Amino acid sequence: MQTPETTGRMGRPRTPRLSRKTIGREALAMFEQEEGLSIPRLAERLGVRQSSFYKHVTGRNEIIELARGSLVERMLVPELASHDLDLLIRQIFDSLRTAYSLAPALLPLLLTQPVSHPAALALYDKFAEAFSRAGVPDHLLIPTLETLDSAAIGASLDAITMESAWNIPEADRTDFPYLTTAQRAVATHQTDRFAFLADVIAAGLRTAIGSGTALPGGAP
Amino acid sequence: MQTPETTGRMGRPRTPRLSRKTIGREALAMFEQEEGLSIPRLAERLGVRQSSFYKHVTGRNEIIELARGSLVERMLVPELASHDLDLLIRQIFDSLRTAYSLAPALLPLLLTQPVSHPAALALYDKFAEAFSRAGVPDHLLIPTLETLDSAAIGASLDAITMESAWNIPEADRTDFPYLTTAQRAVATHQTDRFAFLADVIAAGLRTAIGSGTALPGGAP
DNA sequence: TTCATTAGTGAATGCCATTCATTTATTGTT
DNA sequence: AACAATAAATGAATGGCATTCACTAATGAA
Numbered sequence: 001m002q003t004p005e006t007t008g009r010m011g012r013p014r015t016p017r018l019s020r021k022t023i024g025r026e027a028l029a030m031f032e033q034e035e036g037l038s039i040p041r042l043a044e045r046l047g048v049r050q051s052s053f054y055k056h057v058t059g060r061n062e063i064i065e066l067a068r069g070s071l072v073e074r075m076l077v078p079e080l081a082s083h084d085l086d087l088l089i090r091q092i093f094d095s096l097r098t099a100y101s102l103a104p105a106l107l108p109l110l111l112t113q114p115v116s117h118p119a120a121l122a123l124y125d126k127f128a129e130a131f132s133r134a135g136v137p138d139h140l141l142i143p144t145l146e147t148l149d150s151a152a153i154g155a156s157l158d159a160i161t162m163e164s165a166w167n168i169p170e171a172d173r174t175d176f177p178y179l180t181t182a183q184r185a186v187a188t189h190q191t192d193r194f195a196f197l198a199d200v201i202a203a204g205l206r207t208a209i210g211s212g213t214a215l216p217g218g219a220p
Numbered sequence: 221m222q223t224p225e226t227t228g229r230m231g232r233p234r235t236p237r238l239s240r241k242t243i244g245r246e247a248l249a250m251f252e253q254e255e256g257l258s259i260p261r262l263a264e265r266l267g268v269r270q271s272s273f274y275k276h277v278t279g280r281n282e283i284i285e286l287a288r289g290s291l292v293e294r295m296l297v298p299e300l301a302s303h304d305l306d307l308l309i310r311q312i313f314d315s316l317r318t319a320y321s322l323a324p325a326l327l328p329l330l331l332t333q334p335v336s337h338p339a340a341l342a343l344y345d346k347f348a349e350a351f352s353r354a355g356v357p358d359h360l361l362i363p364t365l366e367t368l369d370s371a372a373i374g375a376s377l378d379a380i381t382m383e384s385a386w387n388i389p390e391a392d393r394t395d396f397p398y399l400t401t402a403q404r405a406v407a408t409h410q411t412d413r414f415a416f417l418a419d420v421i422a423a424g425l426r427t428a429i430g431s432g433t434a435l436p437g438g439a440p
Numbered sequence: 441t442t443c444a445t446t447a448g449t450g451a452a453t454g455c456c457a458t459t460c461a462t463t464t465a466t467t468g469t470t
Numbered sequence: 471a472a473c474a475a476t477a478a479a480t481g482a483a484t485g486g487c488a489t490t491c492a493c494t495a496a497t498g499a500a
Contacts, residue, residue: 111380
């Protein structure tokens, strides 16, 4: 019987301690529970030394991409069998928003690098297929996906911006009367911002796709 | 005549070397020219030591907020006198997008903290006023502003994501046929993504505002 | 059995944001 | 006019971070 190594001057372990999958999973967990990614802290979480990561990954950005993959893999995506554009848009928007909302600290980092994780590419490919079947012309697929994704991220970022995107220092309220009124109104009226955004992009995309945007000027 | 100090073991200078304004201006310039903010490098640019900043500012985030202020101050904002919602939306979207496009590296950082710079608050107050005059109900002003801002940032981030938001490794193209087709189509067809987005949010906002989104479920 | 490859370690490097004691100038009070 | 309080700079130090590299021990193919 071999003891699964505990001490003894370390070389390759009998059983692997890391994999790209576990790194991605734990990185995502870190984004959800702490307020950002730190490689030393990620190493602690995994009971491993920081230099070990670089046997599986070329750098920090790749760990972030693995976190994206992990996020996408545990996403539950609806059928997308419908050919109804409005329904499709709302289903995809909701899936994305639900997934993104759990890891708001990850989102700004996702924005700054291209999607390369296979699981994520597969997801967007699925979206592209659904939109294509629903009649969206090829040259509008990418803009449609980008719009949806960007909107879902925007909506999910609220959690990070301290409840209001505008922080007016009490004393200066009279300098910004319209904004102040708007803030009070949205607070009392309890507007559902997610529903609003869903309505906006659903109606907007339907219109823009229907009228066919090409090179010079769009629809009036 | 007093020589404006050059050497001699430093205390308070006869003439101030820093101000919140110059810090904000140079930080913004740094975001535009380099690929991020570094306090040591910002100090070099301004011919000053890094510790000096903390006499004017409580930390890095405040410098970022000053950069936002600087961005907003040099923005040229149209009249916004029209009561036409569609025109208003497009004018504001274009102003924001134009300003944001010059400093893409700043945008992810702006997303993660509330707007507190007076110049920026004044700008959004102006927007709120214009929308209010155009008939947007108070409780939809904030969602409208958030949607516009988020869309403008999303559109401006393209510059940072290496030309395409999806990076499919040549060999795997056949695994993601719809996405691949979509990429080819948007490349050849040369779609104007800005015009598309402008159409989307203009139509979408008009619809969502018109139908009045409240607490439970939105418009169909 | 041998040997190249692989997956871990530990130490070092260089960058970064922030703090603090110190120095010099300015401003306001008497 | 003297003086205290405040303000704006410096330099040095601290602790965190991502990354690199020489090293070691296990694996697996020839």
